[in-house]
Amino acid sequence: MNNKIPVSVLAATGSVGQRFISLLADHPWFEVVEITASDRSVGLRYEEACHWLLPQPMPEFVRKMVLLPTEAASLKKSAIAFSALPADIAKTVELDAAKAGIYVCSNASAYRKDPLVPILVPEANPDHIRILDVQQKEYGWRGGIITNPNCTTTGFVVPLTAIDRKFSVERAIVFSMQAISGAGYPGVASMDILDNVIPYIGGEEEKLEFEPAKIMGKFDGARIHQHPFKVSAHTNRVAVVDAHTICLSFELKEKGSVDALIDALESFEFSDLLKGLPSLPEKAIVYHREANRPQPRFDRNLYHGMASHVGRLRPCSIFDYRMVTLSHNTIKGAAGGSIVNAELLARTKFGK
Amino acid sequence: MNNKIPVSVLAATGSVGQRFISLLADHPWFEVVEITASDRSVGLRYEEACHWLLPQPMPEFVRKMVLLPTEAASLKKSAIAFSALPADIAKTVELDAAKAGIYVCSNASAYRKDPLVPILVPEANPDHIRILDVQQKEYGWRGGIITNPNCTTTGFVVPLTAIDRKFSVERAIVFSMQAISGAGYPGVASMDILDNVIPYIGGEEEKLEFEPAKIMGKFDGARIHQHPFKVSAHTNRVAVVDAHTICLSFELKEKGSVDALIDALESFEFSDLLKGLPSLPEKAIVYHREANRPQPRFDRNLYHGMASHVGRLRPCSIFDYRMVTLSHNTIKGAAGGSIVNAELLARTKFGK
Amino acid sequence: MNNKIPVSVLAATGSVGQRFISLLADHPWFEVVEITASDRSVGLRYEEACHWLLPQPMPEFVRKMVLLPTEAASLKKSAIAFSALPADIAKTVELDAAKAGIYVCSNASAYRKDPLVPILVPEANPDHIRILDVQQKEYGWRGGIITNPNCTTTGFVVPLTAIDRKFSVERAIVFSMQAISGAGYPGVASMDILDNVIPYIGGEEEKLEFEPAKIMGKFDGARIHQHPFKVSAHTNRVAVVDAHTICLSFELKEKGSVDALIDALESFEFSDLLKGLPSLPEKAIVYHREANRPQPRFDRNLYHGMASHVGRLRPCSIFDYRMVTLSHNTIKGAAGGSIVNAELLARTKFGK
């Protein structure tokens, strides 16, 4: 008998679901007790239903687990549910679960625009977790919903926050080169991406223009106030397996030297609220001094895929500065990010 | 006996040199009479010295031609020399040739910053060719030098010119995803680009920030006056064989609707100076209405690789508009562009 | 008014269907008068229903053509139907069309094993077309069915035939590295093939072991007698857009030198039956003497994608010889191959 918190993974067989399973396999605080899938897989064992895509082997614990229907009623033992659901299904299932007393840590976009649901990035806005109490009071939920941002937002919001705290960001134009794993499986057809670039990802640019301002906003105990800065985004798909690379030009209110900005990145520290969370990387932000870094294949797996990488911070001839950021889209940007959110939740609500 | 103008290709065995050879194979106005290479290939036949990289077969005419030393003295019969030389060698050889009475159409960067040498893009600034007379008068050259821009500048300067003529561009932030062929051969190591992005190309951003303002500048009969608009560039290498894709956010002096801008692109016409040049595409600018175009593999070869492709023109939440441009970097952006320059020269100076 | 033969394309919007449309656009003998698609596209214009995948633009003639249901009854004007149908649908529709008096040139596998249906590769077995008369007599069809082989069989059967005619092939072990376009669209997921090899293609090895023996078999006026030689196949998918590369080790009954075998390949000539067919390449077999050729990206488009390429013919330390073959899988290996079959048919049955 252990003291682990019982958790579930919703949509456990998809590409983000697999990352959840893999990262939760030996988690010191959480134990996966329930997994769900879409109708055609319900009742099958995980190993029968899942086309496993990760370079690590499928964990033993999950092979024989039976897939349950994707509905709140399936979650009889879970205190926390990790959601890798598509947005439309998340709309219903996450709400039902929150009402039923479960805390949902969601990778879906369904509730990111809900004013009482935080988009939580622990390095950036750990205090937003306290809005869970407002959810319970105003919505009458016995549990709650926490979301993590779109995987591309994650890729630049941490460095931007570190800079914003000292220099106040006013405007940022961001250009992404996103990995194919961000589109799930089967996702992007090889005929569309081999020897090619797709300069369009449906719905993505809107997310990058909305989410950072909410994440970087202030929580006053009742509401989150959007940060007033503006983002304009260009999103592209490239032939990379994992990790999104993002170029930014940005304007600051307070001026500072290149060295001062790099220092703001390198000296960025985790909030005391986060100390000791098991899935936090040793460093939140890694600044690369080589002229041509960060790069997806070489940097994505450093610090277990949980760090934000930055390089090429230099003046911009139009805005103040330019830089390149990179992070692992299915670890830091999806399952891994949700798990840190849940660890912060476990500390806040479950006494860990 | 024909009436073709005798031409040479300097550095004929490299990747741009091969494009020159291929495009000049059946040219109606030009006949390749001399080809040069670096020391280790001098004296060899072209087919012995050249590691042919193009998907079309090596033209028959060039197989047995003997490679000459790369120096002006080798060019005994040429009226025009196409230069695919590296910048440092171009510095000397192109100058010597110009003094010796040869017109050099150069793909090298060596003279792009020379105030009396034009960076010629026929769709954008055909009148700049008249500065050749100033070269002869002020520098005492009997021939002259014309350059074409960096292949990435070419990728967006034509659409930007079309928009500028009606709406005056003030600032543009550009972000490139460039093909590996832009780095020559062997160029980019496969270990560096497979499943990867390289967010840095040495010296490239400076070129993109300087060249458009010169191309789009006004020639007053004596000097070229830089266009006052500003560019800030982010350049990246991606796993694409040919064609550079570029995202831009830009600010206009005169405001106009999306439809008005698309109309400016689609109704853009060649100057009368260019009518009938053999290598001009039917259309200078192709606007793609599909949400996810242009794309390198699908669009680069349309109009024989000589068109400028544009798509996704839409408002920018920070500047006025955003768009995506694309063009073939070794055809339109290098050898093909130089050949059109030479055709304009042939009309101007050789009565074609 | 023209004298072209009216033809249709069945499954015109898929990847092979698009190749048919593209190659038939300016065909001197054929005019596309009817096109079909699956239910969800019926009634739409081609340009509305088709996700065009080719690097050439969609031909003008087809843009506004309306898609008909995929059934024989739709073919009211066609004398010849080109079929890009999946095998299960082909089973019914091709049979109905043959009964109704249409000649079907099929890329599907449905009838390849039918003893009275030829697998026709004009370079190898043009006389097999005469079995159409046996079809009509024995099956009572007013039209007929001709198939072309699997695109990988096509890749090596022409060179093997050239060698077999002089040296009698007894056994061949073949290893393929196949392009993603062979799996159609969306086909192979990019997550499955980027930085990867898939050493399995369902049902493919069986085809490579059956088809060559039928193609290379003798037609005695009534039946095709399988060639007695044996094939063992290993099939693999690699990250190449177009063209299948195949390595073979093979054993001969009559021994010959490397030079004699290369000579058999290079001196291979088309049958007189084929002289003047519009889509035949100038050369059937191209032997590459460079040590590292043929290669997909550099050789697939030579001779309009219609040639068979061979290289590296050398002794095998176990069988007699080894070699590498390559051909374009969606041109020579699919639509282009079917069109040459139809041209031979047009000559035989329609007096062209």
Add this chain to the structure above:
Amino acid sequence: MNNKIPVSVLAATGSVGQRFISLLADHPWFEVVEITASDRSVGLRYEEACHWLLPQPMPEFVRKMVLLPTEAASLKKSAIAFSALPADIAKTVELDAAKAGIYVCSNASAYRKDPLVPILVPEANPDHIRILDVQQKEYGWRGGIITNPNCTTTGFVVPLTAIDRKFSVERAIVFSMQAISGAGYPGVASMDILDNVIPYIGGEEEKLEFEPAKIMGKFDGARIHQHPFKVSAHTNRVAVVDAHTICLSFELKEKGSVDALIDALESFEFSDLLKGLPSLPEKAIVYHREANRPQPRFDRNLYHGMASHVGRLRPCSIFDYRMVTLSHNTIKGAAGGSIVNAELLARTKFGK
């Protein structure tokens, strides 16, 4: 003060040298005390001279180490030298080191054909290590030389040995699809491999035809007797970063069922000589039952990149059986393989 054996890495900055450095970083038995490089890097610190290519960070211990000249005289403290030298330099330096009392574990091909130098693959022929005594007696060396095979030989020789022990392999035709990392850095140009296959690797096929017979040969205390079986090889380069995939058709003397062969693979056990060596994987051979495995990206890193993977064992219509094998070419096939050899050496000669 520790009891580790002092070791050196020759050619420590190249791609295999980097793998040695990475794998030796926390090795329980070995401590890197000397590193060498080519002339232009001598005297520099490792971090200054090395273009680090691995996805793990450069180990701290090596960053400040100074690079020594690549000659035996540099090795003043090493008992064992790991060699990642090119063959021509290895010829001299490895010999000098062996004479000087150092045991060289070499990844180079220079001495693989020397009758007294073993090609050691611990899973296959651990007893061959005893030929070191013969080297010392007959050549007068105070140290010795052990080689590991070409990385592609490694990819199939372990499974073939497992099958040979029970069923006696007589002939095998092998076909490789090799990763770009096998060619070092910069190695394969991206222009040569993107959207392409190179069906030729210089000198590789000869190695695959010689090495397995020596590895699988019998050592009688004085000489190694080549195994009489024959190999014919086809080698190809494909767009994969790491891991070589190999298809084989092979003939057996003793017949056995598919199940019996799979059982021979799965029940294959390490020799008692190897028990407890720190870098041995838990399993020597992993048999994959999925129809489409093993695959490079998904399987190469299992068991720390040190296992041999097999799949698709099935009858061959010409020889007895066919199968697919895969192993990591720069870990198991190069540095990792050499390190296990050195561990066996450490046990034999250094009392570990």
